[in-house]
Amino acid sequence: MVKATDSGLFKGITLPNNGPVVSHLFYADDVVFIGDGNVEHAKNLNRILRCFFLALGLKVSPSKSKVYGIGLEEIELSFLASALDCNVGDMPFKYLRMLVGANMSRVASWKPVVDRFNAKLSRWNAKSLSFAGRVTLAKAVLGNLPTYFLCLCKALIKLAATKGSPVMENYKRFGPNVVWECSWKSHPTSESTWAELLGFLELLRMAEVKEGEDSWIWGQEVEAIFSVKTVREDLEAACTQLPLGFMIKWCNWAVPKANTFVWKCAQGRIPKRVELKKRGVQTGKNLCACCGYIPEIVEHLLISYMLAQALWWAIGV
Known part of the structure:
Protein backbone atom coordinates (compact mmCIF):
# COMPACT_ATOMS: atom_id res chain seq x y z
CA MET A 1 0.00 0.00 0.00
CA VAL A 2 2.89 2.36 0.67
CA LYS A 3 4.31 1.75 -2.80
CA ALA A 4 0.86 2.11 -4.35
CA THR A 5 0.36 5.43 -2.56
CA ASP A 6 3.79 6.71 -3.55
CA SER A 7 3.27 5.73 -7.19
CA GLY A 8 -0.18 7.34 -7.38
CA LEU A 9 -2.18 4.13 -7.79
CA PHE A 10 -4.04 4.90 -4.57
CA LYS A 11 -4.47 8.15 -2.68
CA GLY A 12 -4.98 8.29 1.07
CA ILE A 13 -5.79 11.29 3.25
CA THR A 14 -3.26 13.72 4.68
CA LEU A 15 -3.66 14.43 8.38
CA PRO A 16 -3.68 18.10 9.45
CA ASN A 17 -0.74 19.99 10.93
CA ASN A 18 1.70 18.51 8.40
CA GLY A 19 0.75 15.00 9.43
CA PRO A 20 1.44 11.78 7.53
CA VAL A 21 -0.64 10.32 4.73
CA VAL A 22 -2.95 7.54 5.99
CA SER A 23 -4.17 4.99 3.45
CA HIS A 24 -5.04 2.01 5.69
CA LEU A 25 -5.45 0.99 9.32
CA PHE A 26 -4.81 -2.57 10.52
CA TYR A 27 -6.03 -4.26 13.68
CA ALA A 28 -5.62 -8.07 13.83
CA ASP A 29 -7.66 -9.40 10.86
CA ASP A 30 -9.61 -6.13 10.34
CA VAL A 31 -8.47 -3.46 7.91
CA VAL A 32 -9.86 -0.07 6.97
CA PHE A 33 -8.79 1.55 3.68
CA ILE A 34 -9.11 5.32 3.55
CA GLY A 35 -9.15 6.98 0.13
CA ASP A 36 -10.36 9.97 -1.83
CA GLY A 37 -13.40 8.32 -3.45
CA ASN A 38 -11.86 7.96 -6.91
CA VAL A 39 -13.26 4.98 -8.84
CA GLU A 40 -9.95 4.23 -10.58
CA HIS A 41 -8.17 4.18 -7.23
CA ALA A 42 -10.85 1.80 -5.95
CA LYS A 43 -10.21 -0.54 -8.91
CA ASN A 44 -6.48 -0.41 -8.17
CA LEU A 45 -7.20 -1.30 -4.55
CA ASN A 46 -9.23 -4.29 -5.73
CA ARG A 47 -6.26 -5.40 -7.89
CA ILE A 48 -3.90 -5.05 -4.90
CA LEU A 49 -6.16 -7.24 -2.78
CA ARG A 50 -6.25 -9.80 -5.61
CA CYS A 51 -2.43 -9.91 -5.69
CA PHE A 52 -2.44 -10.24 -1.90
CA PHE A 53 -4.71 -13.29 -2.22
CA LEU A 54 -2.54 -14.93 -4.90
CA ALA A 55 0.63 -14.35 -2.86
CA LEU A 56 -0.54 -15.37 0.62
CA GLY A 57 -3.79 -17.24 0.05
CA LEU A 58 -5.78 -14.86 2.28
CA LYS A 59 -8.90 -13.69 0.53
CA VAL A 60 -11.07 -10.72 1.47
CA SER A 61 -14.70 -11.65 2.00
CA PRO A 62 -16.96 -9.34 -0.08
CA SER A 63 -20.02 -10.17 2.06
CA LYS A 64 -18.28 -8.82 5.16
CA SER A 65 -16.88 -5.71 3.48
CA LYS A 66 -18.60 -2.35 3.26
CA VAL A 67 -17.85 0.95 1.62
CA TYR A 68 -18.76 4.20 3.39
CA GLY A 69 -18.67 7.70 2.02
CA ILE A 70 -18.47 11.12 3.62
CA GLY A 71 -19.80 13.90 1.42
CA LEU A 72 -20.47 11.54 -1.50
CA GLU A 73 -23.69 10.99 -3.41
CA GLU A 74 -25.40 7.61 -3.48
CA ILE A 75 -24.54 7.10 -7.15
CA GLU A 76 -20.86 7.68 -6.38
CA LEU A 77 -20.99 5.16 -3.52
CA SER A 78 -22.63 2.60 -5.80
CA PHE A 79 -19.79 3.00 -8.36
CA LEU A 80 -17.20 2.52 -5.61
CA ALA A 81 -19.02 -0.54 -4.26
CA SER A 82 -19.14 -2.04 -7.76
CA ALA A 83 -15.41 -1.43 -8.26
CA LEU A 84 -14.57 -3.01 -4.89
CA ASP A 85 -17.12 -5.84 -5.28
CA CYS A 86 -18.77 -5.10 -1.92
CA ASN A 87 -21.91 -3.50 -0.50
CA VAL A 88 -22.66 0.08 0.51
CA GLY A 89 -22.78 0.59 4.28
CA ASP A 90 -24.88 3.02 6.29
CA MET A 91 -23.57 5.59 8.74
CA PRO A 92 -23.06 5.29 11.64
CA PHE A 93 -21.32 1.92 11.80
CA LYS A 94 -19.40 -0.08 14.39
CA TYR A 95 -15.67 -0.68 14.18
CA LEU A 96 -13.93 -2.49 17.03
CA ARG A 97 -17.20 -2.11 18.98
CA MET A 98 -17.02 1.67 18.67
CA LEU A 99 -19.74 3.68 16.97
CA VAL A 100 -18.22 5.69 14.13
CA GLY A 101 -20.03 8.59 12.49
CA ALA A 102 -22.69 9.03 15.20
CA ASN A 103 -23.67 12.21 16.99
CA MET A 104 -22.24 11.53 20.43
CA SER A 105 -24.18 14.48 21.88
CA ARG A 106 -27.32 12.32 21.73
CA VAL A 107 -28.18 10.02 24.61
CA ALA A 108 -29.20 7.24 22.21
CA SER A 109 -25.68 7.11 20.78
CA TRP A 110 -24.34 6.03 24.19
CA LYS A 111 -26.71 3.07 24.51
CA PRO A 112 -24.14 0.58 23.09
CA VAL A 113 -21.63 1.84 25.65
CA VAL A 114 -24.11 1.37 28.51
CA ASP A 115 -24.97 -2.10 27.21
CA ARG A 116 -21.27 -2.94 27.15
CA PHE A 117 -20.92 -1.91 30.79
CA ASN A 118 -23.96 -3.97 31.75
CA ALA A 119 -22.55 -7.00 29.96
CA LYS A 120 -19.20 -6.70 31.72
CA LEU A 121 -20.79 -6.13 35.14
CA SER A 122 -23.52 -8.72 34.73
CA ARG A 123 -24.86 -10.56 37.75
CA TRP A 124 -23.84 -13.87 36.22
CA ASN A 125 -20.18 -12.87 36.37
CA ALA A 126 -20.57 -11.45 39.87
CA LYS A 127 -22.08 -14.64 41.25
CA SER A 128 -19.02 -16.66 40.29
CA LEU A 129 -16.57 -14.23 41.96
CA SER A 130 -15.72 -13.45 45.55
CA PHE A 131 -16.38 -10.00 46.96
CA ALA A 132 -12.76 -8.97 46.36
CA GLY A 133 -13.01 -10.35 42.83
CA ARG A 134 -16.11 -8.24 42.20
CA VAL A 135 -14.25 -5.15 43.40
CA THR A 136 -11.38 -5.95 41.03
CA LEU A 137 -13.82 -6.49 38.15
CA ALA A 138 -15.57 -3.18 38.84
CA LYS A 139 -12.24 -1.32 38.94
CA ALA A 140 -11.10 -2.91 35.69
CA VAL A 141 -14.36 -2.17 33.86
CA LEU A 142 -14.93 1.34 35.22
CA GLY A 143 -11.27 2.25 34.78
CA ASN A 144 -10.60 0.96 31.25
CA LEU A 145 -13.83 1.08 29.27
CA PRO A 146 -14.45 4.84 29.75
CA THR A 147 -10.95 5.58 28.44
CA TYR A 148 -11.60 3.42 25.40
CA PHE A 149 -15.04 4.77 24.52
CA LEU A 150 -14.62 8.42 25.50
CA CYS A 151 -11.85 8.85 22.94
CA LEU A 152 -14.73 9.38 20.47
CA CYS A 153 -15.70 12.66 22.14
CA LYS A 154 -14.02 15.79 20.90
CA ALA A 155 -13.08 18.57 23.26
CA LEU A 156 -15.22 21.68 22.98
CA ILE A 157 -12.31 24.10 23.01
CA LYS A 158 -8.57 23.97 23.31
CA LEU A 159 -6.46 26.59 25.04
CA ALA A 160 -2.97 25.53 24.01
CA ALA A 161 -1.94 25.20 20.39
CA THR A 162 0.65 22.60 21.42
CA LYS A 163 0.77 20.35 24.46
CA GLY A 164 4.14 21.69 25.58
CA SER A 165 3.24 25.38 25.50
CA PRO A 166 3.38 27.25 28.84
CA VAL A 167 0.29 28.81 30.37
CA MET A 168 1.49 32.36 29.76
CA GLU A 169 1.22 31.86 25.96
CA ASN A 170 -2.55 31.29 26.18
CA TYR A 171 -3.75 34.52 27.73
CA LYS A 172 -3.32 38.27 27.45
CA ARG A 173 -3.13 40.68 30.35
CA PHE A 174 -4.94 44.02 30.19
CA GLY A 175 -4.01 45.77 33.39
CA PRO A 176 -5.43 43.74 36.29
CA ASN A 177 -7.62 41.65 33.95
CA VAL A 178 -6.65 38.46 32.13
CA VAL A 179 -8.29 37.39 28.85
CA TRP A 180 -7.87 33.76 27.82
CA GLU A 181 -7.42 32.90 24.16
CA CYS A 182 -9.55 29.90 23.19
CA SER A 183 -9.63 28.25 19.77
CA TRP A 184 -12.85 26.42 18.97
CA LYS A 185 -12.80 22.74 18.04
CA SER A 186 -16.60 22.49 17.96
CA HIS A 187 -19.18 25.14 18.80
CA PRO A 188 -21.72 24.61 21.60
CA THR A 189 -25.03 23.29 20.36
CA SER A 190 -27.21 23.26 23.49
CA GLU A 191 -27.98 25.35 26.56
CA SER A 192 -26.28 22.85 28.86
CA THR A 193 -23.09 22.99 26.78
CA TRP A 194 -23.12 26.78 26.86
CA ALA A 195 -23.63 26.70 30.63
CA GLU A 196 -20.65 24.38 31.09
CA LEU A 197 -18.48 26.57 28.86
CA LEU A 198 -19.43 29.77 30.68
CA GLY A 199 -18.77 28.08 34.03
CA PHE A 200 -15.35 26.97 32.81
CA LEU A 201 -14.48 30.50 31.58
CA GLU A 202 -15.64 31.92 34.91
CA LEU A 203 -13.24 29.60 36.74
CA LEU A 204 -10.43 30.73 34.44
CA ARG A 205 -11.31 34.38 35.09
CA MET A 206 -11.12 33.84 38.85
CA ALA A 207 -7.76 32.07 38.60
CA GLU A 208 -4.74 34.08 39.70
CA VAL A 209 -2.04 33.92 37.03
CA LYS A 210 1.53 34.67 38.04
CA GLU A 211 4.62 35.10 35.92
CA GLY A 212 7.21 32.37 36.03
CA GLU A 213 7.62 28.71 35.26
CA ASP A 214 4.53 26.47 35.27
CA SER A 215 4.14 24.02 38.14
CA TRP A 216 1.50 21.62 39.50
CA ILE A 217 0.07 22.48 42.92
CA TRP A 218 -2.78 21.08 44.97
CA GLY A 219 -5.04 22.79 47.50
CA GLN A 220 -4.61 26.24 48.92
CA GLU A 221 -0.96 25.83 49.88
CA VAL A 222 1.46 27.17 47.31
CA GLU A 223 4.13 24.61 48.13
CA ALA A 224 1.74 21.63 47.93
CA ILE A 225 2.73 19.25 45.14
CA PHE A 226 -0.03 17.54 43.20
CA SER A 227 -0.22 13.75 43.45
CA VAL A 228 -2.91 11.09 43.42
CA LYS A 229 -2.17 10.39 47.08
CA THR A 230 -3.00 13.96 48.11
CA VAL A 231 -6.28 13.79 46.17
CA ARG A 232 -7.24 10.57 47.96
CA GLU A 233 -6.37 12.04 51.36
CA ASP A 234 -8.51 15.13 50.70
CA LEU A 235 -11.41 12.98 49.53
CA GLU A 236 -11.19 10.80 52.62
CA ALA A 237 -11.10 13.87 54.86
CA ALA A 238 -14.21 15.27 53.17
CA CYS A 239 -16.16 12.01 53.43
CA THR A 240 -18.76 11.51 56.13
CA GLN A 241 -17.53 9.48 59.08
CA LEU A 242 -18.74 5.91 59.29
CA PRO A 243 -21.33 4.91 61.92
CA LEU A 244 -18.62 3.31 64.07
CA GLY A 245 -16.86 6.64 64.40
CA PHE A 246 -13.67 5.93 62.42
CA MET A 247 -12.45 6.11 58.84
CA ILE A 248 -11.41 3.03 56.87
CA LYS A 249 -7.88 3.24 55.44
CA TRP A 250 -7.05 0.60 52.85
CA CYS A 251 -3.76 -1.25 53.37
Missing part, protein backbone atom coordinates in the same frame (compact mmCIF):
# COMPACT_ATOMS: atom_id res chain seq x y z
CA ASN A 252 -1.75 -2.03 50.25
CA TRP A 253 0.08 -4.89 51.94
CA ALA A 254 -3.12 -6.66 53.04
CA VAL A 255 -4.87 -9.16 50.79
CA PRO A 256 -8.02 -7.79 49.09
CA LYS A 257 -10.39 -10.06 51.03
CA ALA A 258 -9.07 -8.67 54.34
CA ASN A 259 -9.70 -5.09 53.26
CA THR A 260 -13.16 -5.89 51.95
CA PHE A 261 -14.04 -7.83 55.11
CA VAL A 262 -13.17 -4.84 57.31
CA TRP A 263 -15.14 -2.54 55.01
CA LYS A 264 -18.18 -4.84 55.16
CA CYS A 265 -17.92 -4.93 58.97
CA ALA A 266 -17.89 -1.13 59.13
CA GLN A 267 -20.91 -0.93 56.79
CA GLY A 268 -22.89 -3.52 58.78
CA ARG A 269 -22.95 -6.01 55.91
CA ILE A 270 -21.78 -9.04 57.94
CA PRO A 271 -24.73 -11.45 58.46
CA LYS A 272 -24.87 -11.20 62.25
CA ARG A 273 -28.00 -12.18 64.16
CA VAL A 274 -28.94 -8.57 64.87
CA GLU A 275 -28.58 -7.62 61.19
CA LEU A 276 -30.40 -10.77 60.01
CA LYS A 277 -33.31 -9.95 62.28
CA LYS A 278 -33.52 -6.47 60.69
CA ARG A 279 -33.79 -8.17 57.28
CA GLY A 280 -36.64 -10.35 58.44
CA VAL A 281 -34.62 -13.55 58.83
CA GLN A 282 -35.79 -15.62 61.79
CA THR A 283 -32.74 -16.65 63.85
CA GLY A 284 -34.34 -17.03 67.26
CA LYS A 285 -32.59 -14.99 69.92
CA ASN A 286 -30.20 -12.30 68.74
CA LEU A 287 -27.69 -13.05 71.50
CA CYS A 288 -24.13 -14.14 70.81
CA ALA A 289 -23.91 -17.89 70.14
CA CYS A 290 -20.62 -18.11 72.07
CA CYS A 291 -21.34 -16.23 75.33
CA GLY A 292 -25.14 -16.08 75.21
CA TYR A 293 -25.32 -12.78 77.12
CA ILE A 294 -24.59 -9.90 74.67
CA PRO A 295 -26.35 -9.20 71.35
CA GLU A 296 -24.38 -10.49 68.36
CA ILE A 297 -22.95 -7.32 66.81
CA VAL A 298 -19.64 -6.50 65.12
CA GLU A 299 -18.08 -4.77 68.12
CA HIS A 300 -18.76 -7.76 70.33
CA LEU A 301 -17.61 -10.47 67.90
CA LEU A 302 -14.43 -8.78 66.74
CA ILE A 303 -13.40 -6.51 69.63
CA SER A 304 -15.04 -6.93 73.04
CA TYR A 305 -15.53 -10.71 73.11
CA MET A 306 -12.86 -12.31 75.32
CA LEU A 307 -11.66 -14.74 72.62
CA ALA A 308 -11.32 -11.86 70.17
CA GLN A 309 -9.39 -9.83 72.75
CA ALA A 310 -7.09 -12.80 73.36
CA LEU A 311 -6.47 -13.10 69.62
CA TRP A 312 -5.66 -9.40 69.25
CA TRP A 313 -3.37 -9.66 72.28
CA ALA A 314 -1.58 -12.68 70.78
CA ILE A 315 -0.80 -10.92 67.50
CA GLY A 316 0.36 -7.78 69.31
CA VAL A 317 -2.42 -5.35 68.51
Whole structure:
Protein backbone atom coordinates (compact mmCIF):
# COMPACT_ATOMS: atom_id res chain seq x y z
CA MET A 1 0.00 0.00 0.00
CA VAL A 2 2.89 2.36 0.67
CA LYS A 3 4.31 1.75 -2.80
CA ALA A 4 0.86 2.11 -4.35
CA THR A 5 0.36 5.43 -2.56
CA ASP A 6 3.79 6.71 -3.55
CA SER A 7 3.27 5.73 -7.19
CA GLY A 8 -0.18 7.34 -7.38
CA LEU A 9 -2.18 4.13 -7.79
CA PHE A 10 -4.04 4.90 -4.57
CA LYS A 11 -4.47 8.15 -2.68
CA GLY A 12 -4.98 8.29 1.07
CA ILE A 13 -5.79 11.29 3.25
CA THR A 14 -3.26 13.72 4.68
CA LEU A 15 -3.66 14.43 8.38
CA PRO A 16 -3.68 18.10 9.45
CA ASN A 17 -0.74 19.99 10.93
CA ASN A 18 1.70 18.51 8.40
CA GLY A 19 0.75 15.00 9.43
CA PRO A 20 1.44 11.78 7.53
CA VAL A 21 -0.64 10.32 4.73
CA VAL A 22 -2.95 7.54 5.99
CA SER A 23 -4.17 4.99 3.45
CA HIS A 24 -5.04 2.01 5.69
CA LEU A 25 -5.45 0.99 9.32
CA PHE A 26 -4.81 -2.57 10.52
CA TYR A 27 -6.03 -4.26 13.68
CA ALA A 28 -5.62 -8.07 13.83
CA ASP A 29 -7.66 -9.40 10.86
CA ASP A 30 -9.61 -6.13 10.34
CA VAL A 31 -8.47 -3.46 7.91
CA VAL A 32 -9.86 -0.07 6.97
CA PHE A 33 -8.79 1.55 3.68
CA ILE A 34 -9.11 5.32 3.55
CA GLY A 35 -9.15 6.98 0.13
CA ASP A 36 -10.36 9.97 -1.83
CA GLY A 37 -13.40 8.32 -3.45
CA ASN A 38 -11.86 7.96 -6.91
CA VAL A 39 -13.26 4.98 -8.84
CA GLU A 40 -9.95 4.23 -10.58
CA HIS A 41 -8.17 4.18 -7.23
CA ALA A 42 -10.85 1.80 -5.95
CA LYS A 43 -10.21 -0.54 -8.91
CA ASN A 44 -6.48 -0.41 -8.17
CA LEU A 45 -7.20 -1.30 -4.55
CA ASN A 46 -9.23 -4.29 -5.73
CA ARG A 47 -6.26 -5.40 -7.89
CA ILE A 48 -3.90 -5.05 -4.90
CA LEU A 49 -6.16 -7.24 -2.78
CA ARG A 50 -6.25 -9.80 -5.61
CA CYS A 51 -2.43 -9.91 -5.69
CA PHE A 52 -2.44 -10.24 -1.90
CA PHE A 53 -4.71 -13.29 -2.22
CA LEU A 54 -2.54 -14.93 -4.90
CA ALA A 55 0.63 -14.35 -2.86
CA LEU A 56 -0.54 -15.37 0.62
CA GLY A 57 -3.79 -17.24 0.05
CA LEU A 58 -5.78 -14.86 2.28
CA LYS A 59 -8.90 -13.69 0.53
CA VAL A 60 -11.07 -10.72 1.47
CA SER A 61 -14.70 -11.65 2.00
CA PRO A 62 -16.96 -9.34 -0.08
CA SER A 63 -20.02 -10.17 2.06
CA LYS A 64 -18.28 -8.82 5.16
CA SER A 65 -16.88 -5.71 3.48
CA LYS A 66 -18.60 -2.35 3.26
CA VAL A 67 -17.85 0.95 1.62
CA TYR A 68 -18.76 4.20 3.39
CA GLY A 69 -18.67 7.70 2.02
CA ILE A 70 -18.47 11.12 3.62
CA GLY A 71 -19.80 13.90 1.42
CA LEU A 72 -20.47 11.54 -1.50
CA GLU A 73 -23.69 10.99 -3.41
CA GLU A 74 -25.40 7.61 -3.48
CA ILE A 75 -24.54 7.10 -7.15
CA GLU A 76 -20.86 7.68 -6.38
CA LEU A 77 -20.99 5.16 -3.52
CA SER A 78 -22.63 2.60 -5.80
CA PHE A 79 -19.79 3.00 -8.36
CA LEU A 80 -17.20 2.52 -5.61
CA ALA A 81 -19.02 -0.54 -4.26
CA SER A 82 -19.14 -2.04 -7.76
CA ALA A 83 -15.41 -1.43 -8.26
CA LEU A 84 -14.57 -3.01 -4.89
CA ASP A 85 -17.12 -5.84 -5.28
CA CYS A 86 -18.77 -5.10 -1.92
CA ASN A 87 -21.91 -3.50 -0.50
CA VAL A 88 -22.66 0.08 0.51
CA GLY A 89 -22.78 0.59 4.28
CA ASP A 90 -24.88 3.02 6.29
CA MET A 91 -23.57 5.59 8.74
CA PRO A 92 -23.06 5.29 11.64
CA PHE A 93 -21.32 1.92 11.80
CA LYS A 94 -19.40 -0.08 14.39
CA TYR A 95 -15.67 -0.68 14.18
CA LEU A 96 -13.93 -2.49 17.03
CA ARG A 97 -17.20 -2.11 18.98
CA MET A 98 -17.02 1.67 18.67
CA LEU A 99 -19.74 3.68 16.97
CA VAL A 100 -18.22 5.69 14.13
CA GLY A 101 -20.03 8.59 12.49
CA ALA A 102 -22.69 9.03 15.20
CA ASN A 103 -23.67 12.21 16.99
CA MET A 104 -22.24 11.53 20.43
CA SER A 105 -24.18 14.48 21.88
CA ARG A 106 -27.32 12.32 21.73
CA VAL A 107 -28.18 10.02 24.61
CA ALA A 108 -29.20 7.24 22.21
CA SER A 109 -25.68 7.11 20.78
CA TRP A 110 -24.34 6.03 24.19
CA LYS A 111 -26.71 3.07 24.51
CA PRO A 112 -24.14 0.58 23.09
CA VAL A 113 -21.63 1.84 25.65
CA VAL A 114 -24.11 1.37 28.51
CA ASP A 115 -24.97 -2.10 27.21
CA ARG A 116 -21.27 -2.94 27.15
CA PHE A 117 -20.92 -1.91 30.79
CA ASN A 118 -23.96 -3.97 31.75
CA ALA A 119 -22.55 -7.00 29.96
CA LYS A 120 -19.20 -6.70 31.72
CA LEU A 121 -20.79 -6.13 35.14
CA SER A 122 -23.52 -8.72 34.73
CA ARG A 123 -24.86 -10.56 37.75
CA TRP A 124 -23.84 -13.87 36.22
CA ASN A 125 -20.18 -12.87 36.37
CA ALA A 126 -20.57 -11.45 39.87
CA LYS A 127 -22.08 -14.64 41.25
CA SER A 128 -19.02 -16.66 40.29
CA LEU A 129 -16.57 -14.23 41.96
CA SER A 130 -15.72 -13.45 45.55
CA PHE A 131 -16.38 -10.00 46.96
CA ALA A 132 -12.76 -8.97 46.36
CA GLY A 133 -13.01 -10.35 42.83
CA ARG A 134 -16.11 -8.24 42.20
CA VAL A 135 -14.25 -5.15 43.40
CA THR A 136 -11.38 -5.95 41.03
CA LEU A 137 -13.82 -6.49 38.15
CA ALA A 138 -15.57 -3.18 38.84
CA LYS A 139 -12.24 -1.32 38.94
CA ALA A 140 -11.10 -2.91 35.69
CA VAL A 141 -14.36 -2.17 33.86
CA LEU A 142 -14.93 1.34 35.22
CA GLY A 143 -11.27 2.25 34.78
CA ASN A 144 -10.60 0.96 31.25
CA LEU A 145 -13.83 1.08 29.27
CA PRO A 146 -14.45 4.84 29.75
CA THR A 147 -10.95 5.58 28.44
CA TYR A 148 -11.60 3.42 25.40
CA PHE A 149 -15.04 4.77 24.52
CA LEU A 150 -14.62 8.42 25.50
CA CYS A 151 -11.85 8.85 22.94
CA LEU A 152 -14.73 9.38 20.47
CA CYS A 153 -15.70 12.66 22.14
CA LYS A 154 -14.02 15.79 20.90
CA ALA A 155 -13.08 18.57 23.26
CA LEU A 156 -15.22 21.68 22.98
CA ILE A 157 -12.31 24.10 23.01
CA LYS A 158 -8.57 23.97 23.31
CA LEU A 159 -6.46 26.59 25.04
CA ALA A 160 -2.97 25.53 24.01
CA ALA A 161 -1.94 25.20 20.39
CA THR A 162 0.65 22.60 21.42
CA LYS A 163 0.77 20.35 24.46
CA GLY A 164 4.14 21.69 25.58
CA SER A 165 3.24 25.38 25.50
CA PRO A 166 3.38 27.25 28.84
CA VAL A 167 0.29 28.81 30.37
CA MET A 168 1.49 32.36 29.76
CA GLU A 169 1.22 31.86 25.96
CA ASN A 170 -2.55 31.29 26.18
CA TYR A 171 -3.75 34.52 27.73
CA LYS A 172 -3.32 38.27 27.45
CA ARG A 173 -3.13 40.68 30.35
CA PHE A 174 -4.94 44.02 30.19
CA GLY A 175 -4.01 45.77 33.39
CA PRO A 176 -5.43 43.74 36.29
CA ASN A 177 -7.62 41.65 33.95
CA VAL A 178 -6.65 38.46 32.13
CA VAL A 179 -8.29 37.39 28.85
CA TRP A 180 -7.87 33.76 27.82
CA GLU A 181 -7.42 32.90 24.16
CA CYS A 182 -9.55 29.90 23.19
CA SER A 183 -9.63 28.25 19.77
CA TRP A 184 -12.85 26.42 18.97
CA LYS A 185 -12.80 22.74 18.04
CA SER A 186 -16.60 22.49 17.96
CA HIS A 187 -19.18 25.14 18.80
CA PRO A 188 -21.72 24.61 21.60
CA THR A 189 -25.03 23.29 20.36
CA SER A 190 -27.21 23.26 23.49
CA GLU A 191 -27.98 25.35 26.56
CA SER A 192 -26.28 22.85 28.86
CA THR A 193 -23.09 22.99 26.78
CA TRP A 194 -23.12 26.78 26.86
CA ALA A 195 -23.63 26.70 30.63
CA GLU A 196 -20.65 24.38 31.09
CA LEU A 197 -18.48 26.57 28.86
CA LEU A 198 -19.43 29.77 30.68
CA GLY A 199 -18.77 28.08 34.03
CA PHE A 200 -15.35 26.97 32.81
CA LEU A 201 -14.48 30.50 31.58
CA GLU A 202 -15.64 31.92 34.91
CA LEU A 203 -13.24 29.60 36.74
CA LEU A 204 -10.43 30.73 34.44
CA ARG A 205 -11.31 34.38 35.09
CA MET A 206 -11.12 33.84 38.85
CA ALA A 207 -7.76 32.07 38.60
CA GLU A 208 -4.74 34.08 39.70
CA VAL A 209 -2.04 33.92 37.03
CA LYS A 210 1.53 34.67 38.04
CA GLU A 211 4.62 35.10 35.92
CA GLY A 212 7.21 32.37 36.03
CA GLU A 213 7.62 28.71 35.26
CA ASP A 214 4.53 26.47 35.27
CA SER A 215 4.14 24.02 38.14
CA TRP A 216 1.50 21.62 39.50
CA ILE A 217 0.07 22.48 42.92
CA TRP A 218 -2.78 21.08 44.97
CA GLY A 219 -5.04 22.79 47.50
CA GLN A 220 -4.61 26.24 48.92
CA GLU A 221 -0.96 25.83 49.88
CA VAL A 222 1.46 27.17 47.31
CA GLU A 223 4.13 24.61 48.13
CA ALA A 224 1.74 21.63 47.93
CA ILE A 225 2.73 19.25 45.14
CA PHE A 226 -0.03 17.54 43.20
CA SER A 227 -0.22 13.75 43.45
CA VAL A 228 -2.91 11.09 43.42
CA LYS A 229 -2.17 10.39 47.08
CA THR A 230 -3.00 13.96 48.11
CA VAL A 231 -6.28 13.79 46.17
CA ARG A 232 -7.24 10.57 47.96
CA GLU A 233 -6.37 12.04 51.36
CA ASP A 234 -8.51 15.13 50.70
CA LEU A 235 -11.41 12.98 49.53
CA GLU A 236 -11.19 10.80 52.62
CA ALA A 237 -11.10 13.87 54.86
CA ALA A 238 -14.21 15.27 53.17
CA CYS A 239 -16.16 12.01 53.43
CA THR A 240 -18.76 11.51 56.13
CA GLN A 241 -17.53 9.48 59.08
CA LEU A 242 -18.74 5.91 59.29
CA PRO A 243 -21.33 4.91 61.92
CA LEU A 244 -18.62 3.31 64.07
CA GLY A 245 -16.86 6.64 64.40
CA PHE A 246 -13.67 5.93 62.42
CA MET A 247 -12.45 6.11 58.84
CA ILE A 248 -11.41 3.03 56.87
CA LYS A 249 -7.88 3.24 55.44
CA TRP A 250 -7.05 0.60 52.85
CA CYS A 251 -3.76 -1.25 53.37
CA ASN A 252 -1.75 -2.03 50.25
CA TRP A 253 0.08 -4.89 51.94
CA ALA A 254 -3.12 -6.66 53.04
CA VAL A 255 -4.87 -9.16 50.79
CA PRO A 256 -8.02 -7.79 49.09
CA LYS A 257 -10.39 -10.06 51.03
CA ALA A 258 -9.07 -8.67 54.34
CA ASN A 259 -9.70 -5.09 53.26
CA THR A 260 -13.16 -5.89 51.95
CA PHE A 261 -14.04 -7.83 55.11
CA VAL A 262 -13.17 -4.84 57.31
CA TRP A 263 -15.14 -2.54 55.01
CA LYS A 264 -18.18 -4.84 55.16
CA CYS A 265 -17.92 -4.93 58.97
CA ALA A 266 -17.89 -1.13 59.13
CA GLN A 267 -20.91 -0.93 56.79
CA GLY A 268 -22.89 -3.52 58.78
CA ARG A 269 -22.95 -6.01 55.91
CA ILE A 270 -21.78 -9.04 57.94
CA PRO A 271 -24.73 -11.45 58.46
CA LYS A 272 -24.87 -11.20 62.25
CA ARG A 273 -28.00 -12.18 64.16
CA VAL A 274 -28.94 -8.57 64.87
CA GLU A 275 -28.58 -7.62 61.19
CA LEU A 276 -30.40 -10.77 60.01
CA LYS A 277 -33.31 -9.95 62.28
CA LYS A 278 -33.52 -6.47 60.69
CA ARG A 279 -33.79 -8.17 57.28
CA GLY A 280 -36.64 -10.35 58.44
CA VAL A 281 -34.62 -13.55 58.83
CA GLN A 282 -35.79 -15.62 61.79
CA THR A 283 -32.74 -16.65 63.85
CA GLY A 284 -34.34 -17.03 67.26
CA LYS A 285 -32.59 -14.99 69.92
CA ASN A 286 -30.20 -12.30 68.74
CA LEU A 287 -27.69 -13.05 71.50
CA CYS A 288 -24.13 -14.14 70.81
CA ALA A 289 -23.91 -17.89 70.14
CA CYS A 290 -20.62 -18.11 72.07
CA CYS A 291 -21.34 -16.23 75.33
CA GLY A 292 -25.14 -16.08 75.21
CA TYR A 293 -25.32 -12.78 77.12
CA ILE A 294 -24.59 -9.90 74.67
CA PRO A 295 -26.35 -9.20 71.35
CA GLU A 296 -24.38 -10.49 68.36
CA ILE A 297 -22.95 -7.32 66.81
CA VAL A 298 -19.64 -6.50 65.12
CA GLU A 299 -18.08 -4.77 68.12
CA HIS A 300 -18.76 -7.76 70.33
CA LEU A 301 -17.61 -10.47 67.90
CA LEU A 302 -14.43 -8.78 66.74
CA ILE A 303 -13.40 -6.51 69.63
CA SER A 304 -15.04 -6.93 73.04
CA TYR A 305 -15.53 -10.71 73.11
CA MET A 306 -12.86 -12.31 75.32
CA LEU A 307 -11.66 -14.74 72.62
CA ALA A 308 -11.32 -11.86 70.17
CA GLN A 309 -9.39 -9.83 72.75
CA ALA A 310 -7.09 -12.80 73.36
CA LEU A 311 -6.47 -13.10 69.62
CA TRP A 312 -5.66 -9.40 69.25
CA TRP A 313 -3.37 -9.66 72.28
CA ALA A 314 -1.58 -12.68 70.78
CA ILE A 315 -0.80 -10.92 67.50
CA GLY A 316 0.36 -7.78 69.31
CA VAL A 317 -2.42 -5.35 68.51
